[in-house]
Amino acid sequence: MCNATTSPSGYEVSICLEQPDPGSSLTGQVAVSAVVTTTGMPSGTRVQAVVFCRDTWPCTRRDDGYLITDWSGDPDGAGGKRYTFMFDTTRYADDPATTLHAYAEVNDGWSTQAPATEVALVNGNDQDAALPTGFAPHQAPPDPGLVVGAVGDGAGASPPRRTSPASSSVGIPVSSSTSATSTTRARPRSSTTGTTSTATGRSSQ
Secondary structure, three states: OEEEEEOOOOOEEEEEEEEOOOOOEEOOEEEEEEEEEEEOOOOOOOEEEEEEEEOOOOOOOOOOOEEEEEOOOEEOOOOOEEEEEEEEHHHOOOEEEEEEEEEEEEOOOOEOOOOEEEEEEOOOOOOOOOOOOOOOOOOOOOOOOOOOOOOOOOOOOOOOOOOOOOEOOOOOEOOOOOOOOOOOOOOOOOOOOOOOOOOOOOOOO
């Protein structure tokens, strides 16, 4: 089943659901594939993914009909790309009229129409299987009882070595230097006594 859609920009995208064949009865794991070809797509524009849905389209991850988004297609040898995934039909209740859809998403925000293929799910299930969640209840370890720990400084129980005050915190001795202080005494002041002479003149007659 194929569907060709023209975008608002004028290029065309064709998508064909090639597997499984219409009217097939599916059991267990089944390959589902779609081939996408483009015509007139401008540079920088590309098909970025193909979305597969069940019984509805478009679909998101929150929808019950969402199956998978394939982001990496492989060249099909004819100018297109093939997008394939393995459909686990055992997850669903038996249904004689399940419809598979596939549509392409383009990186400019536009999406194609979706071709449809009607198949039957035949696994002997009367209801959908529960999805695995990965949750497991926590099992607490058994109670080991009271554990007593002893703390010491060695088998000899010797007291710790005292650290010299003149040592640094990393064990490197610190040298201390004593600076000598010299005191200069003041010399006493010497006093000089001056001598005064008096000359007496004698007159002659």
